[in-house]
Amino acid sequence: MQSVRDYNFGAGYDEMFESPGVPREHCRAVFEALCSLTPADIAEARQRADVAFVNLGITFTLYHEAEATERIFPFDLVPRVIAGREWERVERGLKQRVLALNAFLQDVYNEGRIVAAGRIPAEAIYSSPNYRPEMRGFTPPNGAWIHISGIDLVRDADGTIYILEDNVRTPSGVSYVLQNRSISTRVLPRLFDQSGVVPVQDYANRLHAAVRSCFEPGPAVVLTPGMYNSAYFEHSFLAKQMGVQLVEGRDLAVRGGRVVMRTTRGPIQVGAIYRRIDDDFLDPINFHADSQLGVAGLFDVYRAGGTCLVNSVGTGVADDKSVYPFVPEMIRFYLNEEPILANVPTFRTADEREREHVLAHLRDLVVKPANASGGYGVVIGPASDERRLAETAQAIRENPAGFVGQPLIRLSTCPTLIEGSFQPRRVDLRPFVIFDGREPWVLPGGLTRVALKEGSFIVNSSQGGGSKDTWVLN
Amino acid sequence: MALLSRVAESLYWMGRYVERAENTARLLDVTYHARLEPGTVEVAGATNTWEALIMTLGLARRYGELHSEFTEHGVVDFLTVSRENSSSIVSSLVSARENARGCRDQLSSETWVAINRLHHGTAGRNYHLIMADGLYDFCDSIRQGAQAFHGTAENTSLHDEGWYWLRTGVLIERADMVTRIVDSKYHLLMAWPEEVGGPLDRYQWGAMLRSVSGYEAFRRKQQGGIEGPDVVGFMLLDRQFPRSLRACVDGLCETLDSATEGAEERLRNPAMRQVTGLQSRLQFETQESLIGAGLHESLFQTQETLASIGQAVSEAFFWAAFSAA
Numbered sequence: 105m106q107s108v109r110d111y112n113f114g115a116g117y118d119e120m121f122e123s124p125g126v127p128r129e130h131c132r133a134v135f136e137a138l139c140s141l142t143p144a145d146i147a148e149a150r151q152r153a154d155v156a157f158v159n160l161g162i163t164f165t166l167y168h169e170a171e172a173t174e175r176i177f178p179f180d181l182v183p184r185v186i187a188g189r190e191w192e193r194v195e196r197g198l199k200q201r202v203l204a205l206n207a208f209l210q211d212v213y214n215e216g217r218i219v220a221a222g223r224i225p226a227e228a229i230y231s232s233p234n235y236r237p238e239m240r241g242f243t244p245p246n247g248a249w250i251h252i253s254g255i256d257l258v259r260d261a262d263g264t265i266y267i268l269e270d271n272v273r274t275p276s277g278v279s280y281v282l283q284n285r286s287i288s289t290r291v292l293p294r295l296f297d298q299s300g301v302v303p304v305q306d307y308a309n310r311l312h313a314a315v316r317s318c319f320e321p322g323p324a325v326v327l328t329p330g331m332y333n334s335a336y337f338e339h340s341f342l343a344k345q346m347g348v349q350l351v352e353g354r355d356l357a358v359r360g361g362r363v364v365m366r367t368t369r370g371p372i373q374v375g376a377i378y379r380r381i382d383d384d385f386l387d388p389i390n391f392h393a394d395s396q397l398g399v400a401g402l403f404d405v406y407r408a409g410g411t412c413l414v415n416s417v418g419t420g421v422a423d424d425k426s427v428y429p430f431v432p433e434m435i436r437f438y439l440n441e442e443p444i445l446a447n448v449p450t451f452r453t454a455d456e457r458e459r460e461h462v463l464a465h466l467r468d469l470v471v472k473p474a475n476a477s478g479g480y481g482v483v484i485g486p487a488s489d490e491r492r493l494a495e496t497a498q499a500i501r502e503n504p505a506g507f508v509g510q511p512l513i514r515l516s517t518c519p520t521l522i523e524g525s526f527q528p529r530r531v532d533l534r535p536f537v538i539f540d541g542r543e544p545w546v547l548p549g550g551l552t553r554v555a556l557k558e559g560s561f562i563v564n565s566s567q568g569g570g571s572k573d574t575w576v577l578n
Numbered sequence: 579m580a581l582l583s584r585v586a587e588s589l590y591w592m593g594r595y596v597e598r599a600e601n602t603a604r605l606l607d608v609t610y611h612a613r614l615e616p617g618t619v620e621v622a623g624a625t626n627t628w629e630a631l632i633m634t635l636g637l638a639r640r641y642g643e644l645h646s647e648f649t650e651h652g653v654v655d656f657l658t659v660s661r662e663n664s665s666s667i668v669s670s671l672v673s674a675r676e677n678a679r680g681c682r683d684q685l686s687s688e689t690w691v692a693i694n695r696l697h698h699g700t701a702g703r704n705y706h707l708i709m710a711d712g713l714y715d716f717c718d719s720i721r722q723g724a725q726a727f728h729g730t731a732e733n734t735s736l737h738d739e740g741w742y743w744l745r746t747g748v749l750i751e752r753a754d755m756v757t758r759i760v761d762s763k764y765h766l767l768m769a770w771p772e773e774v775g776g777p778l779d780r781y782q783w784g785a786m787l788r789s790v791s792g793y794e795a796f797r798r799k800q801q802g803g804i805e806g807p808d809v810v811g812f813m814l815l816d817r818q819f820p821r822s823l824r825a826c827v828d829g830l831c832e833t834l835d836s837a838t839e840g841a842e843e844r845l846r847n848p849a850m851r852q853v854t855g856l857q858s859r860l861q862f863e864t865q866e867s868l869i870g871a872g873l874h875e876s877l878f879q880t881q882e883t884l885a886s887i888g889q890a891v892s893e894a895f896f897w898a899a900f901s902a903a
Contacts, residue, residue, distance in 0.1 A: 158698060159691045161679075331679045343683040350683040355582050367580035368739065368895040369841055 108138045108519060113528035116261045117516040119184055130187035130577055137295045138182070143524065149181055149291040150521070156287050162280070162337055178570030179284055180520045181292060184531060184552040188302075191548065191576045194257070194265065194535070197445030199544040200435060202253055202537045205272060205422045207438035209249040213239045213418060223437050224430045227454070231505060232427065233475060234420030236383065238390065242407060245318040246541030249416040251378075252311070254278070254550075257445070257533045261514040266448045268513070268532065270423040270431070273415065274380050277551040277571075278307060278536045279338035282345070284573040301575040302548040307536070308345035310547075314540040315346075315376045319412035322375035325349045325365065327356070329381050329397045339380050349374075353381070358401035363411045376412040377402075383417050425474040425508045426452055448513060454505040462509035463500065466493050469509040471500070484561060486512055515561055518572065520554055530555045532563050533574065549574035581684075586743045586837075587896035588681040593747030595674035596693070599667045600724035601755040605631060606657050607717035608789040610650075612782070628653040634762035637665060655705040658716065667720055671697045686734040689727070696723040742837035746891065749833060753826035754884050759789060760813050760823075761877040764806070780804045787813070790821040810873065811865025823880070824860045830887075831857045838895070845894035852887050856880065 112124050120131045127135035141149075157176045186194075211217050212229055213236075219226045229235055254275030256268040285304050289296055315324045328339035330352050343350035355365050356374070364371035379386065385395040390403040406413050421427060429450040432443045451458040451469075462469060466485050473481040483496045500507050517528035535550030552572040553563035563569040609631045629648040632641045637656075640663055645652040660666045664673070675697040682690060699719055708716045728748070735741050763786045783804045787793040796804075796812050796819075816822040831853050838846040868876055 159694050160687070161682075161690060161694050326683075331676070331682075336679070337682075340679075340682040344687075349582060351582060352584065355584055365580075366583045368583055368586045368838075369580055372580045 108135065108526045111519050111526040111528070113517050113519075116514050116528075117259055117263050118528060119186075119259075119516050119518040119531065120182075121519075128187075131185050133299050134183065134185055134295060134575075137297075137299075138519075140294070141292075146181070146521065147524070152291045153179055153181065153287055156290065160283070162283050177280055177565050178556060179287065180529075180554055180556075180570050180572045181288065182519050182521055182526070183288065183295070183573045183575045184518050184533075185575045185577065186549065188577050193444065195546045197267075197443070198255055198535055198537050198546050200439065200441060200444055201255060201267065201270070201431065202250060202539050202544045204431065204434040204438050205253070205270060206248065206250050206539060208434045209416070209419055209422050210243065210247060211438070212421060213242060218434065218437050221437065223433050224427070227505075228426050228430065228452070229421060232421050232424045234418075234424050236418035236421070238403070238407075239416075239418040244416045245409075245412045248314075248318060248539055248541035249419055250422070251314050251318070251414045251416075251539055253415075253537045253539070254534045255537065257535065258448075258513050259516040261516075263516075265445060266513060267431075267445050268448055269425065269428065271534075272419045272423045273382065275534070275536070276335040276338050276380075277534055277553075278547065279341040280571050281536070281547065281549065281551050281574065282307060283341070284571060288573040299575065300578050302578050304547060304549060307538075307547050308342065310538045310545050311342065311378075312346040312348070314538050315378045315414050317540050318414065319376040322362075322373040323348060324376045324378065325351045325356075325374050327351055327353070327377050327379040327381055329353075329385070333380075335380065342378075348378075353395075353397045353399050356399045356402070358399065358405055361405060361408060361410050363399065363402060363405055374411065376414055378414045383420065386413075386417070425450075425472055426454060426505065428508070448510050451509040453500050453507045453509065458509075459500065459504055462507075463497055465509075466497060468511070470512050471496055471507055471509050474506055474508055482562070484512060487561075512561070515555075515563075518552070518554065520556070520572075522556070522558075527558070529558075530561055530563065531572070548576040581739045581743075583896050585681040585684055585740065587892070588677040589684065589740050589744040590747035590891070590896070592674050592677040592681075592693070593744040594751040595670040595677065596696070596724050596727055597748045597751040597755075598665060599670040599674065599696075599720055601752070602635065602657055602665070602667050602670070603717040603720035603724075604789050604791070605634065605759065606654065607714060608785050610654070610713050612785040613650075630762060632656075634758050635665065636758065637663065640665075651705065654709070654713065658708055659700075659703050659705060668700050668703070671700055681740075684740050686730070688734045689731045692723070692727040692730045696720070696727060699723060739837055742833045745833040746830065746837055749826050749830040750884055750888055752821060753823055753830065754881055756790060756813060756821060756823050756826065757877045757880050757884075759786060760810055761874060764810060764873055779806070783809045792819055792821060795819050807865050807869055810869065814868060815860065815863060815865065827853070827857050827860055834887075834891070841895070848894065849887050849890040852883055852890060856883050856887075 109125060111121065113121060120127055120135065122128050157179060162176065208218065218224050219229065250272045252275065254271040254277060256271065257265055258268045259265050281304055312324065325348055326339055326343040328336060328350055330336065333339070340350050349365065351365055357364055357366065357371065359371055362373050363377065365374050381397050384392045385397045387398045387400065387403040388395045389400050391398070403417065405411050406417070429447065429452060432447055435441055435443045451462045453459040453462050462471065469485045471483040471485070483492065485493065515530035515532060518531045519526040520529040531552050531554045533550050533552050536547040538545045552574045553565070553569045554572055555561060555563045555568070556570045557568050560568070609627055613627055626648050628650060632638050632648065632653060641656055644656065644662055656663050657666055659668045661669055663669060675693055678685060678690060678693045703716070731744065763782070780803065783806055784793055787796050787809060790813065792813060796809065799812065799816070800808050812819065812822065814823045817824055817828070819825060834849060834853055838850065
């Protein structure tokens with residue numbers, strides 16, 4: 105068993121240590137507390153946490169194997185700690201970004217000013233499969249398009265925080281933030297004693313208030329694809345935390361221009377719908393005809409103002425990877441401000457000059473499909489062989505609009521318990537932002553995902569990632 | 579807050595499946611251990627005890643599709659861990675958990691944990707693992723887990739409509755099972771008139787009482803010996819014993835009344851009419867009148883009524899209700 109004192113993180117940026125053996129100022133208390141734990145304490149806490157996760161059924165489901173399997177999202181006991189001052193800046197940056205993205209959506213489905221002003225090429229927006237022509241001329245209640253967003257941040261080796269991607273459709277992961285906190289306070293109470301960690305439990309209240317406020321008549325509901333969806337745990341968790349019904353498409357119907365749910369006392373009107381179903385599957389009449397998950401006619405009721413969907417339909421165009429490079433421009437255009445948080449430099453292969461650059465530097469870059477999530481299809485140049493690079497080059501030439509290239513960010517590390525010893529593992533951070541049309545609210549911290557494989561850069565749960573409790577200190 | 583029809587149905591089936599797992603464990607435990615007593619196999623042996631158990635549970639056809647003989651290995655495997663028997667303990671608990679997952683937001687966190695524990699404690703088992711620890715331990719863990727589930731659900735859930743649907747499922751299943759136990763044992767034992775009143779006969783009646791945790795309760799109420807008709811009367815008509823048919827039906831009457839309170843008459847009446855009918859019938863029966871009029875007929879009729887109540891509830895309040903509404 106190796107103590108946290110002997111932790112060695114090599115050359116990159118570590119979230120807890122300035123240099124080996126020297127904790128960062130804001131991590132000193134946590135470091136001391138970790139030093140005071142014996143190997144037996146740690147093993148016991150590990151054991152208790154594992155049992156708690158299994159018994160609470162905090163699982164996600166994996167589908168790309170032969171059959172669906174229920175997995176625990178691995179939880180690492182060592183928290184990721186963020187200094188209050190740094191967080192204050194991140195929070196401002198996130199609010200700014202959400203306001204700009206929201207303004208962008210209102211604009212591209214209405215006047216189209218940003219295109220007219222020549223700040224974003226029209227094809228980047230209108231050729232995106234995530235642009236929904238059905239939404240043209242529509243303004244959602246309170247002007248809120250993006251009620252809930254999860255914006256992924258990474259830190260490079262020099263300490264700079266970058267926005268890696270925006271998730272403004274149905275981002276998931278917030279339930280793990282809340283559960284991780286409740287379990288780490290339970291199994292490692294001593295770590296909390298002296299730390300001054302900002303609580304996270306207000307999330308459900310904020311969420312409920314934001315959802316309710318956009319359509320008052322009738323109770324709000326959470327719409328899930330059902331218990332076989334990989335994020336079903338989160339859907340039921342949030343419904344329960346908010347005290348609202350968790351419904352499936354088959355529980356809902358459209359009657360007389362309203363959405364009703366089928367109850368043991370007959371149909372009852374519902375209010376706002378926090379839907380965790382993708383646009384494509386919402387309504388078999390208006391979108392994918394073969395969807396079993398949606399509600400026939402739901403979109404028509406929505407457009408006519410008979411309900412509110414959270415998030416709005418069509419938000420995917422704002423987090424499309426080919427639109428991402430223009431977000432700093434959006435901030436300048438709509439808010440008249442300079443971006444507080446930087447984008448990762450991104451090359452759009454749809455643009456001929458940028459494409460040539462990407463093709464010439466494939467072995468140094470990360471190539472991502474423009475329209476996918478979950479870490480699927482990402483090619484990390486420095487870690488790929490010649491054949492993979494050649495295939496990638498071919499794929500880019502065949503479908504130039506389908507990819508973007510970015511330099512490899514040397515993700516910061518965090519001490520992580522691997523088989524009883526503290527080892528450096530790479531982390532990212534997904535903070536969550538709630539927006540009711542007036543003022544964005546940022547959940548303190550967010551979900552820290554950690555790549556449990558040594559040297560790995562991929563933190564996604566579907567690909568061997570785990571999570572950590574994230575502490576913002578006040 | 580109004581309850582989704584789908585959720586009401588899930589709660590009802592969750593209750594039924596947990597109860598089914600527990601009853602199966604109880605019966606299996608008692609049968610297995612009664613068998614170990616010397617001599618009993620031969621006595622009851624015209625039909626072997628394993629076959630009798632499968633008949634009691636109404637699973638003869640399914641068992642016959644999978645096995646040609648009624649052996650200990652075959653029956654224990656079939657009733658505990660077999661996934662091919664949808665009523666095995668493991669299958670019932672998988673179904674209970676699937677239903678619980680489908681209405682997870684309605685369950686208190688502790689209730690969910692209780693059902694998860696039951697499931698995780700059994701899902702990885704196989705016949706050899708179970709027998710290595712002893713069948714008693716396995717059956718006991720199911721009984722305890724099911725009781726923890728009932729206790730946690732009762733003491734940590736809102737006693738709202740959803741709770742009453744869960745209880746409706748539990749009570750219908752329990753009532754049905756007690757009629758099956760009495761029916762099969764009664765006929766098995768009565769088939770051997772020369773043993774009636776003898777020690778083995780008493781032993782068999784005792785085992786039947788133990789399968790519903792009723793042995794000690796029965797002894798307290800009946801100071802005399804263990805006579806077949808008294809045991810039948812106790813298991814079917816005793817008002818104070820919580821697993822008797824009468825207690826189950828009284829409970830069902832109350833709980834269904836609460837679950838359907840305020841619903842339209844046309845939806846509510848079909849189930850309520852039948853359950854109150856059954857309740858008043860039991861009120862005015864005695865063990866003599868039951869046995870005298872033909873116990874088997876009467877129990878069969880009760881099972882039909884219980885199934886018909888389940889059907890009426892499902893048509894009026896569960897998922898199917900909406901194609902008509």
